[in-house]
Amino acid sequence: MFRTKAERFRIEGYAENGLIHYMENSAAKVLIVDDELNQRTALASVVQRWGYHVETAQHGLDALAKLKDFEADVVVTDLNMPELDGKGLLDELQKFAAPPQAVVLTAFGNLDTALETVHRLGAFWYLEKPVQTPALQLVLERAVEKQSLSGHAVRLERELASRGVLGDLIGESAAMKEIFHLLQQVAPTKATVLITGQSGTGKEMVARAIHQLSPRRGGPFFAINCAAMPEALIESELFGHEKGAFTGAAERRAGCFELARGGTLLLDEIGEMPVGTQSKLLRVLEDKKVRRLGSAKETELDVRVLAATNNNLRECIVKGTFREDLFFRINVFEVHLPPLRERREDIGRLAAELVADLNRKHGCRVTDMTPEVSNLLYRYDWPGNVRELRNVLERAVILAGEGTITAALLPRGFAGRPEPEPAAGHTPASGGMALEPGMTIDEAERALIEMTLKHTGNNRTRAAELLAISPKTLFNKLKEYGSE
Numbered sequence: 001m002f003r004t005k006a007e008r009f010r011i012e013g014y015a016e017n018g019l020i021h022y023m024e025n026s027a028a029k030v031l032i033v034d035d036e037l038n039q040r041t042a043l044a045s046v047v048q049r050w051g052y053h054v055e056t057a058q059h060g061l062d063a064l065a066k067l068k069d070f071e072a073d074v075v076v077t078d079l080n081m082p083e084l085d086g087k088g089l090l091d092e093l094q095k096f097a098a099p100p101q102a103v104v105l106t107a108f109g110n111l112d113t114a115l116e117t118v119h120r121l122g123a124f125w126y127l128e129k130p131v132q133t134p135a136l137q138l139v140l141e142r143a144v145e146k147q148s149l150s151g152h153a154v155r156l157e158r159e160l161a162s163r164g165v166l167g168d169l170i171g172e173s174a175a176m177k178e179i180f181h182l183l184q185q186v187a188p189t190k191a192t193v194l195i196t197g198q199s200g201t202g203k204e205m206v207a208r209a210i211h212q213l214s215p216r217r218g219g220p221f222f223a224i225n226c227a228a229m230p231e232a233l234i235e236s237e238l239f240g241h242e243k244g245a246f247t248g249a250a251e252r253r254a255g256c257f258e259l260a261r262g263g264t265l266l267l268d269e270i271g272e273m274p275v276g277t278q279s280k281l282l283r284v285l286e287d288k289k290v291r292r293l294g295s296a297k298e299t300e301l302d303v304r305v306l307a308a309t310n311n312n313l314r315e316c317i318v319k320g321t322f323r324e325d326l327f328f329r330i331n332v333f334e335v336h337l338p339p340l341r342e343r344r345e346d347i348g349r350l351a352a353e354l355v356a357d358l359n360r361k362h363g364c365r366v367t368d369m370t371p372e373v374s375n376l377l378y379r380y381d382w383p384g385n386v387r388e389l390r391n392v393l394e395r396a397v398i399l400a401g402e403g404t405i406t407a408a409l410l411p412r413g414f415a416g417r418p419e420p421e422p423a424a425g426h427t428p429a430s431g432g433m434a435l436e437p438g439m440t441i442d443e444a445e446r447a448l449i450e451m452t453l454k455h456t457g458n459n460r461t462r463a464a465e466l467l468a469i470s471p472k473t474l475f476n477k478l479k480e481y482g483s484e
Helices: 005-011 037-049 060-066 086-093 111-121 133-162 174-186 203-213 231-239 275-287 313-319 324-330 340-362 371-379 385-400 441-455 460-467 471-481
Strands: 014-016 019-021 029-033 053-057 074-078 101-106 125-128 193-197 221-225 264-268 289-291 298-300 304-309 333-337 365-369 402-405
Touching: 029 037, 029 060, 037 053, 037 074, 037 133, 053 060, 060 074, 060 086, 074 086, 074 133, 086 101, 101 133, 125 133, 174 203, 174 333, 174 340, 193 203, 203 221, 203 264, 203 304, 203 333, 231 275, 275 289, 275 324, 313 324, 340 365, 340 371, 340 385, 365 371, 365 385, 371 385, 385 402, 441 460, 441 471, 460 471
Parallel strands: 029 053, 029 074, 074 101, 101 125, 193 304, 193 333, 221 264, 264 304, 365 402
Antiparallel strands: 014 019, 289 298
16 A cells, blocks of 8 residues: 555556556655744655655745755745745746646635735645644645646647647648747746747747647637727727727726736737837736726736737838837747748648548548649648648548549649640530530539539538538429439
8 A cells, every 4th residue: 555645656657538647756846945944844754754755945045946956846835934935936936837836834814815826826725824734645645646747748748749749730840840849938938929920820829839838728818810900999809998988888898908817818910000009008018907998997917918920020110100119028039930831841741630620620531632732732832821721722622522632623723733725615614514505504503413413422411512502402403303
């Protein structure tokens, strides 16, 4: 029998959702921080008997120094201490790439402060003094479990990145591997990130990956397109408004900064934001407070801000359409996405993943593509980047239905593919159907329906979707033709 989960983790690991998670080949590590010598010594002695490796510190600064060599899984800390108190210590821990779990100890009367600390700074739990050892033992076990799961998630994310996948981002090129590395470095921090790149390169996917890799992954993710909002409405969308703040404001409404509380807010196409709104946004970012339109009350912000643009903001500054001080405020850490033509080695992997996703979306069973198609995809310059690649493949998947994508299913003229020459006396249509002079509308309609049914293997539901008619209409047409 194992005395504690600390020993069981060390020896056998544990199973969850079919995966086996292991701690390192040593017991979990606990750092106890308290300015009272007797208190921290007594706690250290008890925790050590439970099978943990234990280190102690007398205040927050001492704890940070100890953590450079002692990589604790859990930090048990008092709140009131000299030099650097418990709240300050937790604030510093959140800057770690992989912060340890924190358990806050509080004397009677500081319960409200402890709860606020747990909520705002992400402590795992709190315990009142004098500490009840059974409660501490249970909390430590749960904290170690959570830290083990967090460590496994980080390792899995790194493994996926090494295989060319990070969230919805896909790529095995040197450029994408460098981006994966940057995202893993910046995501756990609180830094504002500016994501740049041409339209269609996947800037929102990068923002979502940062959110999912961050300590805020459990909070909401909001994205607002600054270019799609009329100037008269963008401030209301960002900051919210009170009832009657302006004509049409029939009720109070929270803005994106409030809705994204505890999570991440993406300001997409920030280069298109009106200059007047830019100044108000700068004030919000600097003060970390937001005030709804028509309100005198300010609300503390708890949101990480990311920004994205396909504009060259430095050129916008020269033109006077973007504030230089706002640029320096959001450009703490830049991630630039290269156009697809500069990472052609990723096209094959991207195409395969997109086809699999489009099969699920449209209920198709496309399995592969011809070498000619692969070559055409590789040679094309993709001015619309990944978005254009998806559109081209979506058309091909729908037309193919199942089996193999051939060059005939790509858009006419795509990647220099020659247009077919029309035969004398008839006009070619998609899929080889001939529209001959003198043909009636009814005859052309019947030929199109029969061709589509043949293409879908007599799948009437799929044929109706491709023909943009209802299944009932298709059934009536076939009944009219006397066809089974």
